[in-house]
Amino acid sequence: MKKSKQNNQTALAALTASAMALPAFQTQAATAPTENVVSYRSSNYSEDNVPASSVATGSTDRYDIDIQQLSLLAPVGKNFSLKFDALTEKLSGASPLGTQQGPDGKPQLVMSGASGTGIKEDRDDYSAHGTYYGDGYSTGLTYGQSTENDYKATYYGVDWEVEFNNKNTAFQIAVSQSDDKLSPTDAVLYGRVQSAEKETQSISIGLSQVISKTKIIQFGLSATEDSGYLSDPYKTSDLRPSTRNRVTATTRYRSFSNSSNAAMHLDYRYYSDDWEVTSHTLGFAWHQNMGSSFVLIPSLRYYTQTEASFYEPYQTAGNTNPYYSSDYRLSPYGAISAGLKFVHSFQHFSYTASIERYESSGDYSFDKVAVEHPGLVNFTRITIGFDVKF
Amino acid sequence: MKSLCLAFIVLSLSACTTSVKPWERGTLAKPEMQWVSDPADFALGNHIYFSKEGSTGGALVVGGGCGCN
Numbered sequence: 508m509k510k511s512k513q514n515n516q517t518a519l520a521a522l523t524a525s526a527m528a529l530p531a532f533q534t535q536a537a538t539a540p541t542e543n544v545v546s547y548r549s550s551n552y553s554e555d556n557v558p559a560s561s562v563a564t565g566s567t568d569r570y571d572i573d574i575q576q577l578s579l580l581a582p583v584g585k586n587f588s589l590k591f592d593a594l595t596e597k598l599s600g601a602s603p604l605g606t607q608q609g610p611d612g613k614p615q616l617v618m619s620g621a622s623g624t625g626i627k628e629d630r631d632d633y634s635a636h637g638t639y640y641g642d643g644y645s646t647g648l649t650y651g652q653s654t655e656n657d658y659k660a661t662y663y664g665v666d667w668e669v670e671f672n673n674k675n676t677a678f679q680i681a682v683s684q685s686d687d688k689l690s691p692t693d694a695v696l697y698g699r700v701q702s703a704e705k706e707t708q709s710i711s712i713g714l715s716q717v718i719s720k721t722k723i724i725q726f727g728l729s730a731t732e733d734s735g736y737l738s739d740p741y742k743t744s745d746l747r748p749s750t751r752n753r754v755t756a757t758t759r760y761r762s763f764s765n766s767s768n769a770a771m772h773l774d775y776r777y778y779s780d781d782w783e784v785t786s787h788t789l790g791f792a793w794h795q796n797m798g799s800s801f802v803l804i805p806s807l808r809y810y811t812q813t814e815a816s817f818y819e820p821y822q823t824a825g826n827t828n829p830y831y832s833s834d835y836r837l838s839p840y841g842a843i844s845a846g847l848k849f850v851h852s853f854q855h856f857s858y859t860a861s862i863e864r865y866e867s868s869g870d871y872s873f874d875k876v877a878v879e880h881p882g883l884v885n886f887t888r889i890t891i892g893f894d895v896k897f
Numbered sequence: 898m899k900s901l902c903l904a905f906i907v908l909s910l911s912a913c914t915t916s917v918k919p920w921e922r923g924t925l926a927k928p929e930m931q932w933v934s935d936p937a938d939f940a941l942g943n944h945i946y947f948s949k950e951g952s953t954g955g956a957l958v959v960g961g962g963c964g965c966n
Binding site for chain 2: 520546549552574576580594671672674675684709715717719720721724725729731750752753754755759761763765769776778780784785786794795802810812815836837838842859861863884886888890891
């Protein structure tokens, strides 16, 4: 639901990314849950404003989003479980529409919100996941829909896990697909595509291995193909290839220290695609138990990526590449985020509060960045919530 | 290529791990030792990263189309 016709450059987005990721390998064993679990989270995501010196026209505001999440996990008999997830987002603010060369030769942002009223957008995401637990294996099915007034994604997948080697080793495989439909607002008025479609297909495999009584590791590989309309209709002069092939390699490691009564999480992901974007993501978290009912979790995440082959800081007359985008998400940069989370549990109830601060910059990139995009995002995310088991 | 990688990983792991009996896995079963200890928080975080960064995948959680560009 949008407030402004002039500023309908919405939220369609994530057109540089898949509308889905992959079904989960979230547990270390194919074991059926024995309790119902209801979880609720309320989050606020707030992006820093853009400095006025970086904006050629439009608003200096960025997005502010309120998110509510509710999930229910229910065992059904001894061998089945069902999980339902609901998420709703209310978004307001402004977004970069493009760039232009500034007086000093550096790029400046053309932002939405020039008329003083910003974007308002809602998104609802509902999904269901059913799992059958056999003797040493599990099989799951996922179906979900994400709906905005100008974007609808329907996603589904199947995942399978089998344990062997005296249940010290587990192999996982997952296949998933998303069918997305775009219907940009004010398409005729602004010369945007009126409707378009996009498909995403993924396959992933994983292998987890118990190393000792206190250590476990997992390796994963995935391949994903996007096809269809992959440009962003709300950005000026944005034209991208109609396919994108992506691969990732991941490693996750968990280690428990009895002397510290704490668990260490280390995650790494390598990413590469045929748009020539390569990225590295490194995550660290320390789950410190304090007594029997409190947990404090500090975390750090580092991210660095290269630019897409057709990315330019701003459009120039001499550009002969048939494709072009000045989307900051396709620019070279790095990002660092730090988080702190608190969990208090008693009996069948627990509540949680967390904060994350995310900052991105050309200076944080692993490689030297000649021209930093002025639209790189800095944000703060605050979450509170509770879980009830019964 | 993937098969080779998988075979390499399996062989490497078999050389450096010991078999842990089911009754010795109490620590591995702790909530803080799961791959994802807070699925809702993990899903939202990944949704934000995938909508704000130029790469995605490997996060292993189903998500929907993005509401923020």
